[in-house]
Amino acid sequence: TRSPVTVTVTGAAGQIGYALLFRIASGQLIDAETPIKLRLLEIPKAVTAAEGTAMELTDCAFPLLSDIEVTDDARKAFDGTNIAMLVGARPRSQGMERGDLLEANGGIFKPQGEAINAGAASDVRVLAVGNPANTNALITQAHAPDVPAERFTAMTRLDHNRALAQLAAKLGVSVAEIRRLAIWGNHSATQYPDIFHADVGGENAAEQVEQDWIRDDFIPTVSKRGAAIIEARGASSAASAANAAIDHVHTWVNGTDEGDWTSAGVVSDGSYGVPEGLISSFPVTARDGRYEIVQGLDIDAFSRERIDASVQELTEERDTVRRLGLV
Numbered sequence: 001t002r003s004p005v006t007v008t009v010t011g012a013a014g015q016i017g018y019a020l021l022f023r024i025a026s027g028q029l030i031d032a033e034t035p036i037k038l039r040l041l042e043i044p045k046a047v048t049a050a051e052g053t054a055m056e057l058t059d060c061a062f063p064l065l066s067d068i069e070v071t072d073d074a075r076k077a078f079d080g081t082n083i084a085m086l087v088g089a090r091p092r093s094q095g096m097e098r099g100d101l102l103e104a105n106g107g108i109f110k111p112q113g114e115a116i117n118a119g120a121a122s123d124v125r126v127l128a129v130g131n132p133a134n135t136n137a138l139i140t141q142a143h144a145p146d147v148p149a150e151r152f153t154a155m156t157r158l159d160h161n162r163a164l165a166q167l168a169a170k171l172g173v174s175v176a177e178i179r180r181l182a183i184w185g186n187h188s189a190t191q192y193p194d195i196f197h198a199d200v201g202g203e204n205a206a207e208q209v210e211q212d213w214i215r216d217d218f219i220p221t222v223s224k225r226g227a228a229i230i231e232a233r234g235a236s237s238a239a240s241a242a243n244a245a246i247d248h249v250h251t252w253v254n255g256t257d258e259g260d261w262t263s264a265g266v267v268s269d270g271s272y273g274v275p276e277g278l279i280s281s282f283p284v285t286a287r288d289g290r291y292e293i294v295q296g297l298d299i300d301a302f303s304r305e306r307i308d309a310s311v312q313e314l315t316e317e318r319d320t321v322r323r324l325g326l327v
């Protein structure tokens with residue numbers, strides 16, 4: 001049998017946590033053979049609720065689930081962790097300014113970065129799901145200087161999957177026929193879903209749709225999908241977000257298909273004019289357990305403008321957390 005992988009999930013008592021944990025424990029995160037040890041981190045008042053979820057996980061009698069621990073202590077939660085899924089975050093409350101939101105999240109992600117630095121396994125991989133995901137990932141990374149920066153990522157896979165689904169519906173094809181779609185920039189309304197490099201059945205995707213559709217329909221539908229879900233469901237995306245978090249880690253560990261790529265928020269190396277060190281979404285491949293930015297794509301003026309606008313927003317978020325002393 002394989003040696004177990006320790007997976008830490010923060011915000012374990014939340015709605016994404018509830019949709020995520022059972023899939024991790026059933027063997028969908030890594031593969032169907034690797035035993036999983038779960039570490040659930042919550043704030044003190046939600047520990048009992050997380051313990052209830054842990055009881056249900058136990059009651060599933062998943063053959064791969066070898067251990068579960070629930071704690072409100074970040075040091076314990078990240079001790080020996082191989083995969084850290086940072087879901088718990090401070091939501092924006094009414095009247096809260098962006099700076100207040102970033103500061104409140106700094107209070108969560110800074111100590112978690114320190115705990116990862118102090119005790120995580122040497123191969124630790126970190127995914128920030130909690131919003132603002134890119135900048136929360138950046139704060140975490142800044143406080144874990146002994147861990148290679150490339151191990152810190154932010155989730156834009158839900159945006160990627162939403163874009164795949166919208167394009168597939170438009171063209172009347174299966175999502176499985178679409179390759180090389182990409183999300184650029186921030187996981188926010190400024191994100192840029194790019195189909196100019198995508199292909200569908202071996203033909204360029206952008207050439208199979210009207211340009212007006214891309215600008216007036218596709219891009220706004222994908223970037224506002226989170227709000228549309230809240231409007232319809234009365235609650236934010238949960239199962240689809242959990243699904244995307246599974247996809248993100250599964251791809252990171254198992255790799256992308258030859259000739260295809262996916263999207264993830266990763267530390268910029270300066271590619272495509274994105275300032276070095278920002279955690280921005282890019283088209284990425286995964287190989288040997290590493291995400292790598294796809295190089296050498298031609299970026300036309302339409303795409304350039306949109307990538308720059310989203311990256312500008314990320315730069316402003318970073319400047320704010322710098323002023324707050326969080327990075």
Ligand code: NAX
Nearest residue numbers: 011013014015016041042043046088089130131155158241
């Ligand atoms: P919930 O409010 O249902 O759950 C959040 C949980 O986090 C709560 O149980 C809370 O007690 C816990 N928590 C708060 N601070 C914590 C801390 N310091 N340590 C451990 N746990 C802590 O939110 P949910 O719907 O599960 O969403 C979680 C996060 O995902 C939110 O920030 C949300 O904005 C973000 N999302 C990100 C997405 C993405 O694509 N990157 C999409 C879905 C989602 O909106």
